[in-house]
Amino acid sequence: MSTSLQDAEAKITNVETAIKQVEGDIAKVVKKIEEVEEQIGDATTEKEEKEELLKEKERLCKKEEQLRDEKNKLCDEKKLLLDRLQESEKRQRVEPGLSSLQNTTASSLEELDWKPYFFGRDPPFQGSTTFDMCNGAFGQKVPAKRIFVRPCYALLNM
Numbered sequence: 001m002s003t004s005l006q007d008a009e010a011k012i013t014n015v016e017t018a019i020k021q022v023e024g025d026i027a028k029v030v031k032k033i034e035e036v037e038e039q040i041g042d043a044t045t046e047k048e049e050k051e052e053l054l055k056e057k058e059r060l061c062k063k064e065e066q067l068r069d070e071k072n073k074l075c076d077e078k079k080l081l082l083d084r085l086q087e088s089e090k091r092q093r094v095e096p097g098l099s100s101l102q103n104t105t106a107s108s109l110e111e112l113d114w115k116p117y118f119f120g121r122d123p124p125f126q127g128s129t130t131f132d133m134c135n136g137a138f139g140q141k142v143p144a145k146r147i148f149v150r151p152c153y154a155l156l157n158m
Contacts, residue, residue, distance in 0.1 A: 008085045015078045022071045029064045033057055 036057045040050055 005085065005088065008081055008088070012078060012081045012085070015074050015081065019071055019074045019078065022067050022074065026064060026067045026071070029060050029067065033060045033064070036060065 036053050040053045040057070
C-alpha cells in the first residue's frame with residue numbers, strides 16, 4: 001500500500017512541475033505580447049508591419065489562453081490526486097482496525113484475552129434486551145447473545 005502512496009506523491013510532484021513549467025510559458029507569452037504591443041504603438045512601423053504584429057498578438061493571446069486552460073486542468077488533476085491521497089491515508093488508518101475486528105473469531109478473542117460479557121440481563125427467552133456500556137453511553141436494543149468486547153473503550157475505537 002505504501003508503494004501506491006509513493007506513486008500518488010510522485011504523480012503530484014510531476015503535476016506540480018508541469019504547472020510551474022506552464023506558468024513559465026505563460027510569463028514568456030505575456031512578455032512577447034507586451035513587446036508586440038510596443039512595436040504596434042511605435043509611429044515608425046508601417047501599416048503592413050502593424051497588421052502582421054496584430055496577427056502575431058492574436059496568435060500569442062490564443063496561446064496564452066490555451067496555456068491557462070492547461071494550467072487549470074493540471075491544477076484540477078493535482079486537487080484530485082491530493083483528495084485521493086488523503087482518502088487512501090484515511091482508509092489506511094481505519095481499515096486495519098476494522099479488518100481485525102471483522103476477522104476475529106471466538107478462539108482468537110480468547111487468545112487476545114477478550115472475555116464474553118452479557119449486558120443487561122440474560123433473558124430466558126429469545127429476543128432483545130437493552131445493555132448499558134460506559135455508564136449509559138450506548139443504550140441500544142441488541143440481540144440477547146454474547147457480545148465480545150474489551151472493557152469500555154472497545155466500541156469507541158471503532
